[in-house]
Amino acid sequence: xxxxxxxxxxxxxxxxxxxxxxxxxxxxxxxxxxxxxxxxxxxxxxxxxxxxxxxxxxxxxxxxxxxxxxxxxxxxxxxxxxxxxxxxxxxxxxxxxxxxxxxxxxxxxxxxxxxxxxxxxxxxxxxxxxxxxxxxxxxxxxxxxxxxxxxxxxxxxxxxxxxxxxxxxxxxxxxxxxxxxxxxxxxxxxxxxxxxxxxxxxxxxxxxxxxxxxxxxxxxxxxxxxxxxxxxxxxxxxxxxxxxxxxxxxxxxxxxxxxxxxxxxxxxxxxxxxxxxxxxxxxxxxxxxxxxxxxxxxxxxxxxxxxxxxxxxxxxxxxxxxxxxxxxxxxxxxxxxxxxxxxxxxxxxxxxxxxxxxxxxxxxxxxxxxxxxxxxxxxxxxxxxxxxxxxxxxxxxxxxxxxxxxxxxxx
Numbered sequence: 437x438x439x440x441x442x443x444x445x446x447x448x449x450x451x452x453x454x455x456x457x458x459x460x461x462x463x464x465x466x467x468x469x470x471x472x473x474x475x476x477x478x479x480x481x482x483x484x485x486x487x488x489x490x491x492x493x494x495x496x497x498x499x500x501x502x503x504x505x506x507x508x509x510x511x512x513x514x515x516x517x518x519x520x521x522x523x524x525x526x527x528x529x530x531x532x533x534x535x536x537x538x539x540x541x542x543x544x545x546x547x548x549x550x551x552x553x554x555x556x557x558x559x560x561x562x563x564x565x566x567x568x569x570x571x572x573x574x575x576x577x578x579x580x581x582x583x584x585x586x587x588x589x590x591x592x593x594x595x596x597x598x599x600x601x602x603x604x605x606x607x608x609x610x611x612x613x614x615x616x617x618x619x620x621x622x623x624x625x626x627x628x629x630x631x632x633x634x635x636x637x638x639x640x641x642x643x644x645x646x647x648x649x650x651x652x653x654x655x656x657x658x659x660x661x662x663x664x665x666x667x668x669x670x671x672x673x674x675x676x677x678x679x680x681x682x683x684x685x686x687x688x689x690x691x692x693x694x695x696x697x698x699x700x701x702x703x704x705x706x707x708x709x710x711x712x713x714x715x716x717x718x719x720x721x722x723x724x725x726x727x728x729x730x731x732x733x734x735x736x737x738x739x740x741x742x743x744x745x746x747x748x749x750x751x752x753x754x755x756x757x758x759x760x761x762x763x764x765x766x767x768x769x770x771x772x773x774x775x776x777x778x779x780x781x782x783x784x785x786x787x788x789x790x791x792x793x794x795x796x797x798x799x800x801x802x803x804x805x806x807x808x809x810x811x812x813x814x815x816x817x818x819x820x821x822x823x824x825x826x827x828x829x830x831x832x833x834x835x836x837x838x839x840x841x842x843x844x845x846x847x
Contacts, residue, residue, distance in 0.1 A: 438525075448480075458518065466632070470626050477496075478495055478497075479511065483518075488519075489519075493513055493535060497509075498510050502749060503835075504750055509545070512549065513548070514549070516552075540767065546740065548736055561797075564734030564735070567840070568713075569712070572707050573694070575698040576704045582719075582721070586656075589648070589650075590647050598628075599624065601657075613712070639662065656682070656690065657681075660678060662677050662700065674702065677700055679707065680844070691717075735843060743764075754830075754833040754834045755778070755780075756777075759776075760775075760794050761792035763797045773792055804831075807836055
C-alpha cells in the first residue's frame, strides 16, 4: 500500500531521477538544474512505498484564459511518473485522485496537462480541449500572399528585452483566445528563451523579430530558431527556420512576419509546430502547395474540477437552456442532473429534477468547454446522448468562440 503525500524539496532530486527513468531521458547538467528550479516552484505530490518514491507529479501554478477573457486558476500537471516496478498497482490513480481533491479544495475549477500518452488521461475525466497543427512553408521561393503585409518596420530584439517588449503583448493576446496558460518570468527565460534548445542542440539560440515603430508598443512578434542545414537536405543544402511562436494584432502584421521568416538567407523551409487550426496564414497564403499543414494533434487536455464554477465563469455566445445529465466517476459532486441556463448575460447551473436533454460524461464536457470541440460531433461519435432533438446544436451555438482555443505552451 503506497502513501500519497507532498514531496519535500529535499526529495526533488529523487523525483527527477524517477522521471528520467520513466521517460528514458539523460539530460545534461544545465537541463537538470533548470528542471530542479522548475520543480522547486511547483506543488509536488509523491507516492511512497516505505521510504521509496515510486510515483510523482508536479503542478504549475497556472491561470488559464477561458472564453470571454476570464482567467481561471488551473494547475498544470507535469513530470507525471510511476516507477516501472509499481505499474498497474493504483499509484497513478492515487496521485490523480489526490491532486483533483486538492485542486477542488483550493478553489481551482480546472486542471490542465499535456498528455505524453493520450490513452491514459481520459479515464480521469480529461478531454482534449485544444488542437494544434504543424505548418510548413517551402521558402526556396518568395512567400506568395493574397494580402498586403503591414508596412511598418521590423526589427530584431535580444532575449533580454523580451520581458518588457513581447511578454506584455503575449499577456494581452491571451484574453483574445481561450486555452492559454499564464507565463511567469521564469517560464519565459527557462522554456521559451533559453540559450540552448533541449531537444535539438543544433538549433540556434532564440531570435525575436518584432513589428512596430521603435518606442511604440509592438504590433506583433515572431520567436524562432534556425539550423544551418535542414534534416534530409543534401550537403550544403538550405537550412531550417523553426518558428516557436508568432503573435500578431492583425492579419497584415502576421503576413509581414511570415514573409520575413520565409525570406531568411541560407534557409529553405519554415516549420511552425503547434499553430492554431484557424491560423490566418492558411487563408492569406496565395499558394497552398507552398504552405501546408503536415500534422494535427490534440494539445491541451482539460479537466473540469468544479463544473458549476467553470461554466458560470466563461462567456456564452447565444442563449441556451438545457438539462444535462452529467457523470463523473472521480468527483461525485459534479455528477447528477443540472439545468444550464446561459447566454450573453451570464450563466446559472443548478440541480434539476427534469428529464435530461443531453447525457454526457465530464470528459466530453471538458473537451467542449473552451469551444474547440462541437457537441454534435460527440453525439455522432456515440459519446454524448441527445434526448431532445436540437439540444446539441443549441449548446454548440452557446459555446461558440470567434477564435478556436489554442496554446503552444507545452509543459
